[in-house]
Amino acid sequence: MTLVALIPAHDEQDRIVATLAGLYRQTVRPDRIIVVADNCHDRTARIAQYCGAEVFLPVDNEDKKAGALNQALVPLLAELDDDAQVLVQDADTVLNPDFVRCAVEALEDETVGAVGGIFYGEKGGGLLGMLQRMEYQRYALEIRRKKNEAVVLTGTGTLFRASVLREVREARLAGTIGGGEGHYSLASLTEDDEMTKAVKTLGHRTVSPDGCWLTTEVMPSVRKLWHQRLRWQRGALENLRDYGWTPVTAPYFRQQLLLGAGTLALALFATFAVLNLAIVGWGGLSLFWTAITLLFVVERTLTVRRLGWRAALLALPLLPELLYDAFRQAVFVRSLIDLLLRREAHWVAT
Template sequence: MHTVTVIVPAHNEEDGLPATLESLARQTVPPNRILVVDDASTDRTGEVAAAHGVTVLRPPSNLGSKAKAQNYALPRCTTDLVLAVDADTVLAPDYIERILPVFDDPGVAIAAGMVRTRHTRTVWERGRSTEYLFGFHFHRPIQALANSPMVCSGCCSVFRRDALMAFGGFPERTIVEDMDYTWSQQIAGRRAVYVSDAVALAADPENLTYFRKQVKRWMAGFCQNVRLHAGPLILRKPLLAVWVVLALVEILTAPLWWATPFVAAMATGASPPTALAWWAGVDIALTVPVLAYAARRRRLPLAGVLVDIPFAYVTKAVNVVYAWRALFVELLLVPLHLSRGLTVYEKGRADAPVGRKVPVAT
């Protein structure tokens, strides 16, 4: 019988935290203990957490990153499993129940479920919703079948505590600790598992300002991990290295794909609107089948899923800009010692505007 301690790092999360803690209280298999790390919040985060009857830990000063906040709580964990949950993430009632069985395999070091957007009110949330539905019903199942998931999402991952402690805790050397640990464990010969039936709802950025911050962090963190793990991945986990290479190729070729309708218009003499319509038609034809499957799999209204497709083009455009920026800075300037790369942890939410400095690998 597995036992679970939940760690919830929280900085200025008084608005989102109640829903997170209520979702933990509703679990069909309840956790043995819940630890909320009130990381120098200037709002009522600590009071809100205490009102829900959980253990509240208060570091003497701001720790500087999500990983450091989680590591502050880790010595208080005595269970065999640790569930890390973001303070704005809501877990389905059976999340823990569905995750636990995979840890019957002693080779499993980390596991996580499927992430969906918690709200779909703005352009950025609706675009991200489309990205999640496509990624978790196309890329992630393929990676899972190959036993090489790219990442176990940090907002809802379960860790085997002994392996986590032996590793030194949540990695603080990159800006995205979830990908760093997922790759490190697979390189070491342990398994990372995607559990498709376990669902978590994450609160995504609701405006461009915070969407940019989140994407900047994600893309920089991906490239930091490429820089850190490229050699060991190729030697010890070649299938995962394949997914990483494909992701890099997608980034590099993205501008060509976006330029296709304009190149086609010049090459064929077709009007730009006609060329753009053909390009969009091809892209949508490749996207709709996966989204239709996702809608059926998750019992979502198909019309609601399809109507969000145009918003994904907006979010993808931002992704491309920051992906190229990350390639240039993290994989070129940093190795040349012309930049330190991204070293400030900024959460992509308006309720956490304070930058947090975190050391990264060089």
């Protein structure tokens, strides 16, 4: 069985060494490591070659990451047998040393078509970085509660069966699913989310075992975080629009509906609180609502305890995370409005 790692990279000279080092430290190492250096204007390709990786240079690619991967996958899959495996990993990610081994073991179950990683935020980024790490920590707990089902085959690290990637492209060519003629959809802002729905639509399970964890970058500024999340959210909504309501997409539709309900609830609560204080004034503490709030504080604190005492202290006052949640909900509202008004989506590098 052959295992090949594909690393799409655009101007990643500062991070590619750590990414490759993470692959070389794997307890089960890939047979080949290929860096897909897409429209790089720095030394990414040269550094990758120096570190022992192969380099693939896409030709006249204007379709970002999906287009670069599609160009690389065509010749690669022509060489691989159906039992081969392909690891697709972003160049800003470092896999834990047992990632590949755990993913390969998960693919021993023939019902599993792809294994996605569980991502945690890297250190740094100040307060904003910590809030993102707290968000990712809770997302990891949610995956565990869902019995390790992969909600999204994250681009930070996913292992595919070669046969499944072929099947996805054949389905696109046959018109069974949309997205163009390549393995990855060219019609989606979030090709990883779309690929998840494609793999599931074709009848394969997607999983994220506990051992398949990794660390990835956090956005260092509000502006970059806004553009990242706007791309993720707009892409998720567009993918649901394109696939429609199916047994596969039904949970994703419910997730978006709950997000919308949460956004409306927070807005109504804030409006009520402000109006009540302005008209009625402070009425003192309510024992019932104080108890509910304390339970909420305990839950928020316990779910980030593995990040250390700084995360726990940040969770205690609630306000920082409420503002962060309001930010994410603003992204949702903006994405929904853009989708309904059919505004053209623009890809912004983060």
